[in-house]
Amino acid sequence: MGSEIVWLSRVSKGFNDGDKYHQVLDDINLRLGTADTVALTGPSGSGKSTLLNIIGGFEFIKQGQLYLNSSNTSSWQDKQWSQFRRQHLGMVFQQFNLLTPLNVKDNIAFSLRLNQQQWTPWCDYLIEQLGLEEVKHRSVETLSGGQQQRVAIARALAHKPKLLLADEPTGNLDEKAGQQVMTLLTLLARESNTAILMVTHSSECAAFMKRRWHLEKGKIHE
Incomplete structure (x- = not known):
């Protein structure tokens, strides 16, 4: 499997809404290599966040295989998921999800302490x-919002994770702050050898990534 940090093989995911079945992911195959950077685009509701949640172990699959760090996750229990998240995963969201009673430095140190x-x-x-x-x-x-998002990035990268999952990381920022955050995010991820998978609606943000995947009607097109 080489140096893939993420490998999805024939992954499908859907849900029942009343008597209708919605296919969100349909037989998806994808590989994310070490230090790879990928923008994930697609219409609202196409399953982009679902895909991130599956890779982060917040949603589970019944069809297909997910390998992280060359390890098949199908038999992982909470303990293995927690260990993977703690050691190898960084996350940056549109909502900054900072620990409000703490100062900047303590927020950044949080992932280290874990x-x-x-x-x-x-x-x-x-x-x-x-x-x-x-x-x-x-x-x-x-x-400010821009400063808080920078704290979130520092916290996500402090332990030099192998993988950073970012969901609309500039969604709450104005264009200038968004550009600054993306410039810094990509520079620092490169220096820590971290792969990035980023959901974005912004073609300006997507342009910072080396590759682009477009998710529509359950399929991914590169």
């Missing part, structure tokens, strides 16, 4: 590159 890891020079570098040096001891509630 892994019993110490603060590293890489974390200082993230703070510097993301322009958070001046605000690192401030409560995240006092920050």
